[in-house]
Amino acid sequence: MNILLFSLPRRSPSAGDIRRIFDAAERHGFTCAVNEEFAAEAAALAGRTIPPERIYGAEACVHGTEALMVSYGGDGTLLEGAHRLHGAPVPIVGINSGHLGFLTTVPTAGIGQLFDDIAAGRIRTEARTQIEVGGDFDRTPDSPLALNEFTIQRHGAGMISVETYVDGQMVATYHGDGVLVCTPTGSTAYSLSAGGPVVAPQCNCLVISPLAPHNLTMRPVVVPDTAEISLHVHSRQADGFVTLDNRLYPVRDGASFTVRRSDRRIYLAVPHNISFYDTLRNKMMWGIDIRS
Numbered sequence: 001m002n003i004l005l006f007s008l009p010r011r012s013p014s015a016g017d018i019r020r021i022f023d024a025a026e027r028h029g030f031t032c033a034v035n036e037e038f039a040a041e042a043a044a045l046a047g048r049t050i051p052p053e054r055i056y057g058a059e060a061c062v063h064g065t066e067a068l069m070v071s072y073g074g075d076g077t078l079l080e081g082a083h084r085l086h087g088a089p090v091p092i093v094g095i096n097s098g099h100l101g102f103l104t105t106v107p108t109a110g111i112g113q114l115f116d117d118i119a120a121g122r123i124r125t126e127a128r129t130q131i132e133v134g135g136d137f138d139r140t141p142d143s144p145l146a147l148n149e150f151t152i153q154r155h156g157a158g159m160i161s162v163e164t165y166v167d168g169q170m171v172a173t174y175h176g177d178g179v180l181v182c183t184p185t186g187s188t189a190y191s192l193s194a195g196g197p198v199v200a201p202q203c204n205c206l207v208i209s210p211l212a213p214h215n216l217t218m219r220p221v222v223v224p225d226t227a228e229i230s231l232h233v234h235s236r237q238a239d240g241f242v243t244l245d246n247r248l249y250p251v252r253d254g255a256s257f258t259v260r261r262s263d264r265r266i267y268l269a270v271p272h273n274i275s276f277y278d279t280l281r282n283k284m285m286w287g288i289d290i291r292s
Contacts, residue, residue: 003030006081007038007072018046024115060084074098079245091269102188122272127265129183135257138250146244148186153178158238165230177212181259196220229259
């Protein structure tokens with residue numbers, strides 16, 4: 001099997017973790033390709049020199065039919081790794097060296113076990129919905145896809161307004177910091193902080209969540225993922241920007257965008273003994289009795 005190792009130097013990675021990752025991959029005879037940022041960190045921190053032919057840049061080169069990406073970092077690192085696959089149907093598994101980590105389900109203590117599970121075929125794959133966004137970007141995005149969410153947000157002190165339609169029917173004009181549209185996967189990301197619901201990944205829906213609305217009656221709305229969502233920006237007294245996951249683009253007054261479910265999916269590889277509900281309980285401490 002071909003393993004695409006991916007990491008970003010957003011935090012100082014552990015030299016011990018880097019050695020464990022490479023040692024585990026070599027123990028099972030996996031062929032590894034490494035992104036250029038991680039290759040530099042591996043050389044500097046762990047003395048691992050990666051041959052140039054096994055280093056990739058902005059696009060992960062997938063050779064052969066059996067491949068798996070192993071991301072080391074937080075959820076943002078996994079999102080960037082997925083972006084570099086450019087739609088290739090390669091499963092991704094995340095080792096969590098960050099904080100909460102809803103997508104990166106493997107703890108650093110489980111690095112060795114993860115590669116044992118990969119070698120033994122004990123990894124299951126979950127297809128996750130992506131959204132595709134078109135519209136008046138100030139510069140063309142390198143990809144119109146997002147796994148978590150698309151947002152329209154103010155930049156600065158002024159409030160912005162976003163007219164929002166679902167299949168041509170007006171939902172509301174959101175006055176405030178902006179609005180986001182998320183997938184079920186993204187429901188535990190920014191949308192959760194904005195008061196949106198937790199949605200199981202298998203649900204066929206999208207969530208529209210207002211961001212700090214200047215109206216107490218505004219609430220998130222769940223719509224079918226077959227719907228087309230249209231958003232029109234009014235920001236005459238404030239600058240604004242839009243995001244596709246962790247990629248940011250400026251936006252001007254009067255811009256319009258369309259959000260729909262993409263035909264291309266992301267495939268998350270998950271160890272066989274970890275479920276979405278296990279992750280919720282462990283990450284959000286559901287059911288913890290603080291009285292004792």
